[in-house]
Amino acid sequence: xxxxxxxxxxxxxxxxxxxxxxxxxxxxxxxxxxxxxxxxxxxxxxxxxxxxxxxxxxxxxxxxxxxxxxxxxxxxxxxxxxxxxxxxxxxxxxxxxxxxxxxxxxxxxxxxxxxxxxxxxxxxxxxxxxxxxxxxxxxxxxxxxxxxxxxxxxxxxxxxxxxxxxxxxxxxxxxxxxxxxxxxxxxxxxxxxxxxxxxxxxxxxxxxxxxxxxxxxxxxxxxxxxxxxxxxxxxxxxxxxxxxxxxxxxxxxxxxxxxxxxxxxxxxxxxxxxxxxxxxxxxxxxxxxxxxxxxxxxxxxxxxxxxxxxxxxxxxxxxxxxxxxxxxxxxxxxxxxxxxxxxxxxxxxxxxxxxxxxxxxxxxxxxxxxxxxxxxxxxxxxxxxxxxxxxxxxxxxxxxxxxxxxxxxx
Numbered sequence: 001x002x003x004x005x006x007x008x009x010x011x012x013x014x015x016x017x018x019x020x021x022x023x024x025x026x027x028x029x030x031x032x033x034x035x036x037x038x039x040x041x042x043x044x045x046x047x048x049x050x051x052x053x054x055x056x057x058x059x060x061x062x063x064x065x066x067x068x069x070x071x072x073x074x075x076x077x078x079x080x081x082x083x084x085x086x087x088x089x090x091x092x093x094x095x096x097x098x099x100x101x102x103x104x105x106x107x108x109x110x111x112x113x114x115x116x117x118x119x120x121x122x123x124x125x126x127x128x129x130x131x132x133x134x135x136x137x138x139x140x141x142x143x144x145x146x147x148x149x150x151x152x153x154x155x156x157x158x159x160x161x162x163x164x165x166x167x168x169x170x171x172x173x174x175x176x177x178x179x180x181x182x183x184x185x186x187x188x189x190x191x192x193x194x195x196x197x198x199x200x201x202x203x204x205x206x207x208x209x210x211x212x213x214x215x216x217x218x219x220x221x222x223x224x225x226x227x228x229x230x231x232x233x234x235x236x237x238x239x240x241x242x243x244x245x246x247x248x249x250x251x252x253x254x255x256x257x258x259x260x261x262x263x264x265x266x267x268x269x270x271x272x273x274x275x276x277x278x279x280x281x282x283x284x285x286x287x288x289x290x291x292x293x294x295x296x297x298x299x300x301x302x303x304x305x306x307x308x309x310x311x312x313x314x315x316x317x318x319x320x321x322x323x324x325x326x327x328x329x330x331x332x333x334x335x336x337x338x339x340x341x342x343x344x345x346x347x348x349x350x351x352x353x354x355x356x357x358x359x360x361x362x363x364x365x366x367x368x369x370x371x372x373x374x375x376x377x378x379x380x381x382x383x384x385x386x387x388x389x390x391x392x393x394x395x396x397x398x399x400x401x402x403x404x405x406x407x408x409x410x
Contacts, residue, residue: 017044018061018069025077028055033114033370035098035399048073049165050092050101052080082106087139088178095165095172097179098399108132108393111401115369115391122373125386132391132401133255135248141396142180143212143227144244149195150205157199160192160208179397184210187217211238229253229281232309236275236301243277245394252392252402253281256363259388259406260336261285263361267330269337271354276302278338278365279314286336289314292324324350325357336361345371348378355382362407369403376405385410 009020018024026039028051037051045068048059056078059071076083086092086100099107111132119125135141148171149160161174175192176185191208211218213225221239228234229249236242243249256278260268266287270279273291275298283289283306291314293299302316317327328335337359339346345368346354354362355378362384366372369391376386384407392402 014064016064018064020061022061023058023074024061024071025056025058028053028057031110031114033118033399044069046071049098051076052083052102054078054080055083090172090174093164093172094161094174095163095167096174096177097397100178100397104134104138104396107396108134111391111393115389115401115403118369118373119376119389122370123377123380125376125380127386127389129389129391132393133248133251134393135245135396137247138396139178140180140182140185141245141247142177142184143246144242145177145180145184145210147174147208147210148205149202149208152199152202155199157196157202160195179395180210181212183212183215183217191217191219209239213238229277232280232305234275234277234280234305235308237297240298241274243394248392248394249277252394253278255390255392256338256365256404257282257285259363259390259404260338260361262406263336263408265334265336265359265361267335269325269328269330269335269357269359271324271337271339271350272341273302273316274298274340276305276314276316278340279316280305280309280311282338283311283314287313288330290328290330291316292319292328294318294320294324322349323353325353328357332358333360335359336363338363338365340365343368343371346375351375351378351382355379355384358383358409360409364405364407366403366405367400369401372403372405376407379407383410384408 013020026041028037028039030038030053036047036049039046048071050073051057055076057076058074060074061069061071063070082103083101084103091097091100112129116129119127147160149157159171159173161172164170164172209219209221211225218225218238223238224235225238226235227246268282268286268289270291273279273293279289279291291302296318299316299318306314387408388406390404394402
């Protein structure tokens, strides 16, 4: 996204090594894990979004940091053979997608490579990362979106959409989202119209929930939503977390099941069980499953889902973060633990408890490989060895991915 040309630089602009809005030409060498292209001019690193490795580009500098600069793309002078035409007319303006200009095959390759590079640079581990697994549907796959709007101005609602690329507050109006499910796009015009029709009732901005569930779109955060994963049906609050790409979930949970049970473990602990996604999809592979959560509400959803699906070998308990394994009495040598923490990863205290619990195998699922690899260092120091790394592309055309790391005791 191009920033408007300004006569004067911002007050805090540092004019070294480039002046404000200086135009530069450079060759892009690589991609960051945030999706921007990286190039160098006389050894100085410059980041330019929406560029690809091998391209020669013209860019306009808008910020100089201590060891790098940031620039907006003006023109691609020499294109990469991997460049494709984005499907969304808002690509580059809306901050939701980073890779629509990159062929899907290369998106998968870069995501695997970025996990490898993070392992090497963050943890000093050189380890072969499996090719990133594709989702069966690469467009219209998201089952949930949350557009935003600001408080009315002169009695009218302005943009209803997502943050503009590189901005912290400016919104882009999004009448259609190419990665949202068809049901969501079908309902979007009506919902946008309803919001604008009652502009007078909003004293401030708000977030809109749109959750596709069983052929309809739910907008009430407290309503019950449902999702099928293979033969299982899960219910949960529409506003709560549940994986947002249903098309890849059978393969995704199947891989976690295979990794958790591969060492012959008979018992499973799902330490961030939520409404029971992994505990229940994996239950058929184990004699007993224990799901643990800090939220009693989430535990109750998991219990309900177990009962509704006729799964009798899974129990769910609420435990404080300080004593998450205190009530688990499974034999440690025959127990696997699955963890799927929030984006911020695990706390050091949780990892200490996990290491003290000492299961034979850990399957760590993460939506942020950087925090996952940070935690991997502590698990490695605690006596666990990396066995396999498998990225999954739950979020095509974006920089996001899920990564499954399997660890075993040394």
